[in-house]
Amino acid sequence: MGDANRYPELRKRLTPGWWTANRHYAMYMVREWTSLFVALYSLIFIYGLSLWAAGSRADFLNFLKNPAIVGFSLVALVFTMYHAATWFYLLGAISPVKIGRSKTKPWQALVLNLVLLVIISYVAIWLLVLR
Amino acid sequence: MSQDIATIRVTRYRPEKDSKPYFQEYKVPYRHDMVVLDALNYIKAEMDGSLTYRWSCRMGVCGSCGANIDGEPKLTCASFLHDFKGRTITVEPMSNFPVIKDLVVDMEDFMEKLVKIKPWIIREKETPPEQGEYKQSAQELERYSQFSSCINCMLCYAACPIYGLNEKFLGPAATALAYRYIEDSRDQGKDVRFPIVHEMEGVWECTLVGECSVVCPKGVDPMLAIQKTKILGATNALRSLLMPRGGHK
Numbered sequence: 001m002g003d004a005n006r007y008p009e010l011r012k013r014l015t016p017g018w019w020t021a022n023r024h025y026a027m028y029m030v031r032e033w034t035s036l037f038v039a040l041y042s043l044i045f046i047y048g049l050s051l052w053a054a055g056s057r058a059d060f061l062n063f064l065k066n067p068a069i070v071g072f073s074l075v076a077l078v079f080t081m082y083h084a085a086t087w088f089y090l091l092g093a094i095s096p097v098k099i100g101r102s103k104t105k106p107w108q109a110l111v112l113n114l115v116l117l118v119i120i121s122y123v124a125i126w127l128l129v130l131r
Numbered sequence: 132m133s134q135d136i137a138t139i140r141v142t143r144y145r146p147e148k149d150s151k152p153y154f155q156e157y158k159v160p161y162r163h164d165m166v167v168l169d170a171l172n173y174i175k176a177e178m179d180g181s182l183t184y185r186w187s188c189r190m191g192v193c194g195s196c197g198a199n200i201d202g203e204p205k206l207t208c209a210s211f212l213h214d215f216k217g218r219t220i221t222v223e224p225m226s227n228f229p230v231i232k233d234l235v236v237d238m239e240d241f242m243e244k245l246v247k248i249k250p251w252i253i254r255e256k257e258t259p260p261e262q263g264e265y266k267q268s269a270q271e272l273e274r275y276s277q278f279s280s281c282i283n284c285m286l287c288y289a290a291c292p293i294y295g296l297n298e299k300f301l302g303p304a305a306t307a308l309a310y311r312y313i314e315d316s317r318d319q320g321k322d323v324r325f326p327i328v329h330e331m332e333g334v335w336e337c338t339l340v341g342e343c344s345v346v347c348p349k350g351v352d353p354m355l356a357i358q359k360t361k362i363l364g365a366t367n368a369l370r371s372l373l374m375p376r377g378g379h380k
Contacts, residue, residue, distance in 0.1 A: 010230040014295040094358040
């Protein structure tokens with residue numbers, strides 16, 4: 001750094017509100033925050049499973065039917081879908097599949113992954129609850 | 132040709148005199164074809180010769196004139212004054228770098244990173260020139276060509292909050308260039324570059340903010356290069372694990 005070391009260093013540092021500077025930063029932060037809801041839902045679900053392990057399937061289902069849990073689950077579902085959609089889109093942007101001479105577009109990966117998500121979720125719900 | 136007046140607020144900081152930076156305002160007459168860099172040149176030539184900033188080519192090739200214009204990292208030579216009509220234009224030095232004077236930042240850290248990733252073609256054994264050039268198909272060129280358009284303007288570093296938090300992070304442009312050589316069919320230096328890009332402060336620091344790719348004035352997508360480097364590293368590690376002998380390629 002040479003001579004610059006003789007003077008106090010001036011460097012514009014990040015402030016706690018850096019992510020409000022533009023829309024891209026804000027959307028990034030929303031994406032990161034949504035993972036908190038994913039984590040919280042996972043904890044709730046693990047607790048529910050522990051009820052099933054310790055007692056019966058009815059305890060597990062009753063716990064999930066609690067209005068507060070249902071309400072939180074709906075909020076968590078919205079955020080989880082947003083979180084998943086952003087990653088599915090990025091997946092398509094990072095690893096496009098070559099078909100002949102053209103490459104797949106990110107939105108195609110998004111749609112395909114969302115369809116797979118719905119199918120896998122339905123199978124999981126069927127195995128756990130509906131069966 | 133008609134002239135308008137642009138109001139420009141420029142960061143002034145002379146470390147030998149000022150304890151902290153301040154804004155100085157200038158009124159600059161401009162024509163429709165003038166950019167922010169033209170305004171800075173006008174200020175320096177006609178109003179205040181002490182204003183200090185970097186510039187060279189005036190056409191988005193040299194990458195020297197980057198600054199934060201209204202908070203966004205941009206090339207001053209590629210930002211038209213008429214786009215800011217009716218507003219005060221704020222010109223600050225690029226974020227995340229130490230400021231030497233006014234708009235001039237210390238590039239040392241980036242220069243070290245640039246050299247660190249070995250931005251040249253590495254061959255296990257050089258063939259003599261009389262044996263001809265190393266040939267490459269159009270498809271092989273396409274795999275890395277966008278990443279070779281980087282002009283080292285460092286706008287991506289100014290836009291990257293990860294670099295803002297941790298200056299040890301290898302960062303967008305250096306990784307994009309590393310990936311450019313990793314993907315080059317003529318290069319045989321993967322074993323040398325992989326440990327550099329995959330160290331703790333290498334690609335794995337990136338959390339996909341993506342602003343580097345948004346601000347790049349040359350259409351390079353450093354975020355993509357970083358993620359592709361992650362995928363290459365992960366598949367390489369898996370291959371080494373499953374096939375310890377000869378799996379590493």
